Amino acid sequence: MPLLVQKFGGTSVGSIERIEAVADKVISYRNAGNDMVVVVSAMGGETNRLVELARQVDPQARGRELDVLLTTGEQVTIALLAMALEKRGYPARSYTGAQARIMTDSSHNKARIKSIDNVKMTDDLKQGRIVVVAGFQGVDEHNNITTLGRGGSDTTGVALAAALKADECQIFTDVDGVYTTDPRVEPEARRLDTITFEEMLELASLGSKVLQIRAVEFAQKYQVPLRVLSSFEASEGTLITTEYGTDKTMEQALISGIAFNRDEAQLTINGVSDTPGVAYQIIGPISDANIEVDMIVQNVGADGTTDFTFTVHRNDFDTALEALEQTAKRMKAREVSGNNRIVKISIVGVGMRSHAGIASRMFEILATEGINILMISTSEIKISVVVDEKYLELGVRALHDGFDLKTKS
Secondary structure, three states: OOEEEEEEOOOOOOOHHHHHHHHHHHHHHHHOOOEEEEEEOOOOOHHHHHHHHHHHHOOOOOOHHHHHHHOHHHHHHHHHHHHHHHHOOOOEEEEOOOOOOEEEOOOOOOOOEEEEOOHHHHHHHHOOOEEEEEOOEEEOOOOOEEEOOOOHHHHHHHHHHHHOOOOEEEEEEOOOOOEOOOOOOOOOOOEOOEEEHHHHHHHHHOOOOOOOHHHHHHHHHOOOOEEEEEOOOOOOOEEEEOOOOOOOHHHHOOOOEEEEEEEEEEEEEEEEEOOOOHHHHHHHHHHHOOOOEEEEEEEEOOOOEEEEEEEEEHHHHHHHHHHHHHHHHHHOOOEEEEEEEEEEEEEEOHHHHHOOOHHHHHHHHHHHOOOOOOEEEEEOOEEEEEEEHHHHHHHHHHHHHHOOOOOOO
């Protein structure tokens, strides 16, 4: 029998009624002739409630004991779903991460999966049981409970699919697939039938929140077909697969999607000496402050000085600006400036590799709308630009229309 691994997030199991609905959905796939492994998150809002309890005891709570607390949320959900399946006459068995032997490193609150012992789960499947596994959690070599960090249940689902050699991993969410862009910004955005792992990784890293990056990376590494589906409505969803799949339209599409990130801030240091090591002198203190730098532009002036501009997450703006001002004093820079009212808009598509003129077309579309580009970053399959935040929706809609993403390929 084909084996499916399905993952349901917190919204999908947010109440007893929704857990009952998930049970019915799982049974429909079981009746269609599939062996079933189901991964679930804690009920919607439960993890936040547990975090708040921890904060009431210790505002700095973290590490081992926080993991012990947080994993109880998923333990409730797996038991309830297994009960719902049993009540309907379908044998089921629930597993915590430790019981499923999802082995991780010892990085509490952000552990990474090292291996999975699938013997017991495989035996259950052979006996006709539906296996229900707690997402987001595992156990280290010392039997300490660990959690995988934000989006960890997606990663659990993909990792189980890889370990069990499942035919497909299906992620059920509150949307019915991956869209060409956020439908809340562009109402005419369309759902993609297929998208490559490479494109999905870019979209996820550039602001699309449909899937977590770690889950997509895991699926790509182990070649697990990954499908995004809606928990609340019937559709084929979006299949995320290898670049050279059977879908020939994939090679014809120039652009697959448009991502954007509102959480950007820009910093500039002007008039520093253009000498070896200048970039490290500027970025080093930012890195030491545990701040991640995204885009970087360096311009050399005729007077032998250089201007250096980079972007960081908007939440890090004040800390980064303070660090940069200290650096400017040491380097005797002319001035420092910052702008935390910018956004990044990106176009993504494997079709860029074999088609010239994509960048110029993007710049032309934005220029026609009177949108000034502040920074540019490119790779083989993406082009990102930084613009003033007031142009976000206009820019996304203009690019979506300009690249004919409303019309199905």
